[in-house]
Amino acid sequence: MNDEARPPAKAPRRAAEIVPQARMSGPIPWVIAIMVALMAIAAAGGLALRNTGNAAAVELSGGITIQIIEARPAERERQAAAALAVLKQVQGITEARIVPQEELDALVEPWLGDAATGAGADEAGVPVPALIDARLSGALTPERLAKLQAVLRPAAPSARVDAQSTWLKPVFGAVVSLQWLALALIVLLSCATGAAVLLAARTALGNNRETIEIVHLLGGSDAQIAGIFQRSIGIDAASGGVAGLAAAIVVIALLGRSFAALQAGIVTGSALGWTDWAAIALIPVVVAALATVTARWTVMRALRRML
Amino acid sequence: MTHPGEGEIVQFDNVGLRYGTGREVLSDVSFTLYPGCFYFLTGASGAGKTSLLKLLYLAQRPSRGAIHMFGTDAITLPRERLPMLRRRLGVVFQDFRLVPHLSAFDNVALPLRVAGVAERDLAQPVADMLEWVGLADRMSARPATLSGGEQQRVAIARAVIGRPQMLVADEPTGNVDPEMAVKLLRLFEALNRLGTTVVVATHDAHLLRKVPDSLIIRLDKGRVSDPTGALRYPPRRPVGPA
Numbered sequence: 001m002n003d004e005a006r007p008p009a010k011a012p013r014r015a016a017e018i019v020p021q022a023r024m025s026g027p028i029p030w031v032i033a034i035m036v037a038l039m040a041i042a043a044a045g046g047l048a049l050r051n052t053g054n055a056a057a058v059e060l061s062g063g064i065t066i067q068i069i070e071a072r073p074a075e076r077e078r079q080a081a082a083a084l085a086v087l088k089q090v091q092g093i094t095e096a097r098i099v100p101q102e103e104l105d106a107l108v109e110p111w112l113g114d115a116a117t118g119a120g121a122d123e124a125g126v127p128v129p130a131l132i133d134a135r136l137s138g139a140l141t142p143e144r145l146a147k148l149q150a151v152l153r154p155a156a157p158s159a160r161v162d163a164q165s166t167w168l169k170p171v172f173g174a175v176v177s178l179q180w181l182a183l184a185l186i187v188l189l190s191c192a193t194g195a196a197v198l199l200a201a202r203t204a205l206g207n208n209r210e211t212i213e214i215v216h217l218l219g220g221s222d223a224q225i226a227g228i229f230q231r232s233i234g235i236d237a238a239s240g241g242v243a244g245l246a247a248a249i250v251v252i253a254l255l256g257r258s259f260a261a262l263q264a265g266i267v268t269g270s271a272l273g274w275t276d277w278a279a280i281a282l283i284p285v286v287v288a289a290l291a292t293v294t295a296r297w298t299v300m301r302a303l304r305r306m307l
Numbered sequence: 308m309t310h311p312g313e314g315e316i317v318q319f320d321n322v323g324l325r326y327g328t329g330r331e332v333l334s335d336v337s338f339t340l341y342p343g344c345f346y347f348l349t350g351a352s353g354a355g356k357t358s359l360l361k362l363l364y365l366a367q368r369p370s371r372g373a374i375h376m377f378g379t380d381a382i383t384l385p386r387e388r389l390p391m392l393r394r395r396l397g398v399v400f401q402d403f404r405l406v407p408h409l410s411a412f413d414n415v416a417l418p419l420r421v422a423g424v425a426e427r428d429l430a431q432p433v434a435d436m437l438e439w440v441g442l443a444d445r446m447s448a449r450p451a452t453l454s455g456g457e458q459q460r461v462a463i464a465r466a467v468i469g470r471p472q473m474l475v476a477d478e479p480t481g482n483v484d485p486e487m488a489v490k491l492l493r494l495f496e497a498l499n500r501l502g503t504t505v506v507v508a509t510h511d512a513h514l515l516r517k518v519p520d521s522l523i524i525r526l527d528k529g530r531v532s533d534p535t536g537a538l539r540y541p542p543r544r545p546v547g548p549a
Binding site: 018210211213214215216217218219220221222224304 | 364365366386387390391393394398404406409417418420421422465
């Protein structure tokens, strides 16, 4: 049945939209879905890196390594035992142990192979320093390390004291840089989302200019007209945001499984907690709010130029 | 500068209008409109009728002069208060200006929705109004499926649904046959008898004779003349339904 043949005096049941609405048909929901997915992945990466850094910092806090750099095996073993004995007398040392030869071999084996670390290597292969793994309570300052070095020198002249955190300082630096990179990506993507919404609002205004003028002349206020556009764009942004978040969760879960399979010490502490997931879930909410505010600002600004 | 008194609905004082840097399309226009009167705005094509109507329905600000409407200075009125003034007007545009994606019902309901009337309160008045203009069976039709005359009547229904204090119609009979033109005029007269001031712009001299009590504002090259003396000697007649 066409419009012409409809029965009389039956008012439409639902109020029609003053400006035509076309949910999920324009580019905006899809642009926002992509932006939210990228933001969520970047945020997940940043949060995982933060967790990694925090876990490593806890693991390494107070940790020190004493290397006995001595080519002669017998003298190396003597100095290691003497150093351990001295360490156990030093106030503030909570834990100390000589790293067993098997662990040392396993550590250097990937680089030097069996020839350097296997039986008889001491005579024919590369001399590997003896290691003492110790933990010091309180803050690890360069002054404390220098003092410890001085205490050990009479018993073990070949000993060298290093804070474990020093080894990973460049790694921590890189982790912090990557966190900033993730934050910068989120900010850039937010700006791009705002720009896309601004363009979409302007296009929608242009496409509906005639209707807007009519509504104005019938007594419609700027706030009413802006409300129509902000609601429409807000709904589009929320729909796109939810779709983007769902896609991001799948990607994050897959990436998490891949990293977990590495079983590398540095990634074991990177798992996302529920607060991290809550922060990621907030992204589409923030994006929808940003899109709504941007749409309102754009439309109000454009309407002020009309009479 | 004079100010409108209690009984005056519109007052123009030395109003001039130019678009951009072009010549003035309206010059030194001064007149007063009174409540409950029926005015014809006449003049040849290009005389400035549509421009004058745009000033009347607040779609345009003048380049100079003063306009008072309903006791308010319409030129210095802050932008946010313009909608309240516009809601006291009903406008029939020359090209109807119906919203193409809305049905006849929704087009007529538009001023009420804009004014914040609840859906449950607008369905019956809109249906009654469409019945009054003879379109009760075309409520769901979109403008593109309506004839010129039907679109005209939807535009009129939309203009009067909010019971405006002043109805402004730009060549409302320009697109309809003579029989429909008379019918539309009768609609305007009926509205006028209910107390609404009516301003109809037309270049059709025959139409003027069909409303005997009407007053004429003639425009000639952007200037107002006063052939009936109605502008210089305003009528004294009761305001409100006859």
